[in-house]
Amino acid sequence: MKLLTCVSAFGLLLAANAALAADPNLGRNLAATCANCHGTNGKSLPGSGIDSLAGVPKANTLQKLADYRSGARTATIMHQIVKGYSDEQLDLIATYFAAQK
């Protein structure tokens, strides 16, 4: 009985993993964590003094994020924020923002 519970729990985990990998909204969901400062869908509010991320080519965004992470680009906050994401997650986020008009 215990083994059965264990096996089915593992099966559920596998299913959850597969669902995560295939989630077509993952980029959008991750990008939503930037919305507090950079605006909904990366469109910052005029006059906020924060750069929009929407429509910026993916390579540009990824380069800026890499520079924040390495310290090559100085920042008040982004150097810390960027450390909270994996390269794969940043790739998804930059892809999502690049596709916004």
Ligand code: HEC
């Ligand atoms: C707490 C507010 C805040 C959050 C959340 C935030 N940012 Fe930023 N972001 C800033 C600020 C402020 C700057 C200007 C650099 C600095 O002082 O850190 C900036 C600058 C940037 C820049 C450079 C823009 C340019 O054109 O020079 C990029 C790219 C960027 N952020 C991406 C992101 C991404 C991607 C996320 C989400 C994972 C994110 N930011 C979340 C506040 C934030």
